[in-house]
Structures are given as C-alpha cells and as structure tokens.
Amino acid sequence: MSFQKIPSLGYALLGLLQPKPASGYDLRKIFASTSMKTYSDSPGAIYPALRRLEEQGLIRGAIEEGSGLRRRQIFRLSPKGLTELKHWIVRPVSREDVARNQAELMLRFAFSEPVVGAAASLQLLKSFEAALTPYVQALHEEAQGLKSAAPLSGRLAFEAGLRGTECLLQWTRFAIATYEKEK
Amino acid sequence: MSFQKIPSLGYALLGLLQPKPASGYDLRKIFASTSMKTYSDSPGAIYPALRRLEEQGLIRGAIEEGSGLRRRQIFRLSPKGLTELKHWIVRPVSREDVARNQAELMLRFAFSEPVVGAAASLQLLKSFEAALTPYVQALHEEAQGLKSAAPLSGRLAFEAGLRGTECLLQWTRFAIATYEKEK
C-alpha cells in the first residue's frame, strides 16, 4: 500500500485538516500568520499540493454551497488520509532525521496527540531523546577536531548549532517529564 | 549588476571555495562528513550547481594535470565570486530571514570573518540580535494566544521553537561578547 512519497508540505496539510476541515485559503492563512512560517503560503505550492492529496485519496474536497461568496472548496481528511498521517507520525526516528529534518520531526510531534494518543506522543519523545543523545555527543567530538583550526566566526557558528541541539535535548526531557506527570 | 539569483547551496559552495580551491568531490565530502549536513551531498545537486556558478563567472574550474588519477577539476573563486560572496554576507538581515532562513543566516556568519573581517562579523551579529529580540517577543505573545486551546503536544512543539529561538538569542549575545573581547 501507499508507495506514494508525500513531501513535508503534504503532511503539514494532512495534520492541519485532521482536527478541522478547511479551504486552501484557510490553510494559506495558517502558514502565513502563525509560526508555521517554514512552509510556503504561496498558492502555487498549496493548491497543487491539495490536488495531489485528493488524487491519492487522502483528502476530499467539497464545494461549499449556499453562501453567496465565490465557490470555496472545503477539504477534509479521508480515513485513508488519517491512516497515512498516523503512519508518518509513528515512523521510526532515524539519526538522519535528527541531523537534517528537525522541523519535520517537530511537526510530527505537534500533530501526534490527537492522532495517535498521549502514550504514542510520549514514545515519540523518547525516541527523540534516544536519537539526540548520541548526536549531541558526536557534535561535541566534532567540535574538538575543529578547535583553533577554523576562523572564530566558523567556530562560533558551530557552537550555535551545538547549543541549539543541546537546547532541543533539554526540551525533549522537559516534554517527557510533562507527559509523565499527566498520567 | 548581478541580477542572478543564487540559491543557498550556491553560496555554501562559494564560501567553501573562498579559503581553498577544491573539486566537486572534495565539496561533496565536506557536506557528507561535517555538520553541514543540511546541504545535499548528492552529485546531482553539486555538479550542476558548480557549472551554474562557473557560467555566471563566479568560480573557475581547471582540470588538474600531472597526477595519474582520473581528471579532477579544481574550482577556485573568481574576483567576481568573492564580491558576490561579500554582498551576500553583509546583506541586511530581515525579519523574514530570522523566521524562515536561520540556517542561511548562520552560514553567512560562519563564512564572514575571513571574507569581510571581524568588524563586519560583529556588525552581522548585532543585526541578528536586533532582529531576534522582537521576534522572541512576538513568539511569547503568540504563545499566550495559544494557551490551553491546542493539544498538549502542539503547545509543547511551539515551546520547542520558542526555546530554540531564545537559545539562539543567548548565543548571539555570547558571540558579540566574544568578538568585543577580541578587540
């Protein structure tokens, strides 16, 4: 099943449509106004992405009737789309993801609770921690090798990356503690 | 001049070639092995990008003679390329950049010192601080509006973004202090 590759934007759309159906325009406004600014709010990205999701049967659009406004197509998640969203969220967390796709990992977690439940959200956090811990270690070691060779601005930039990752690890532990207190 | 738009990868290549000429393969290894993993090490990205830069006159390739190895093309930055790199580094820091292109900003800073000098590196850090301060403020306000409406995982994910940005601001201040101590 589902050999289709869905880009990050596609999952962002599925995740946003899960709690509440919305039109393309609604979704654009979310990307434009909230802090999901990493995604493009351009119509040339969103409308074609919605059409692709519809072709794959993951969402369904219905033209809104009644109101005098211009036709407005409201998209809602299909059962198949919900399944796909679940699979994406609980996908194993690779070391690659932690190094390259932190934003996507965070998006998976953000959507997780209503879709897969609090227990699975906690599991996801624990796999973040498991992947981040050795990664921070590796960055520390890389920093040793870099010492004094590179210009100061280069070393500081590396330090920024390291601090950011350590910060993320701390957040992960905080989030785990928060979820464990809930129970 | 220079109406050409150069993607992030192009600048990464220019920045790496500035201190030391290198072949496409050398550059791929840098992307694959060091923590510049945000960039692709795939030949299908790097070789065409190098060719484009060469067509724009920003780098020049020369086939290595002598050694018995297969031909190896060594690229070096041209004067025009150095100018372009300088312009990119000292470009004004917009609020957009801080929200969307943090990685690119950090790359600009990483390359800055040898290219535009320590004083300009410090200036760049100060414009990071100037842009980040109101952005952190805005995120805090957005967090208020979000409170208790969204699921816990969503709120925690937002918190991760906020913490990350605060962490970056702290680093910026630390880096400014480091540069000011140097003088």
Next chain:
DNA sequence: TATGACATGTAATCTGTTACATGATTAG
C-alpha cells in the same frame, strides 16, 4: 465606484532528488 480582502488557480522556470552510468586506481 474604487479599493481591498476573500478565494482560487495556472504557467514558466529553477532546483533538488533519485537512480543510473562510467572509468581509474588502490588494497586485499
């Protein structure tokens, strides 16, 4: 009646991903 917000879309172009292809040299 003119402006701006609502609402949707398309076309050209560029870039990156993936997968494949080639060939030389070195180590076992």
Next chain:
DNA sequence: CTAATCATGTAACAGATTACATGTCATA
C-alpha cells in the same frame, strides 16, 4: 582478480517559487 574508493557526470521527475490571471463581495 575483485572490491572499494576516488571522481565525475546525466536523465527523468517532482516540487517550489514567482508572477500572473480571474472573479466575488463588502465598505468607504
């Protein structure tokens, strides 16, 4: 002799950006 590493590339395809095009409705 064979595998691995060095080294460079191409071709098909998918997706994003940019810019443009279109049309409705409310309000000033």
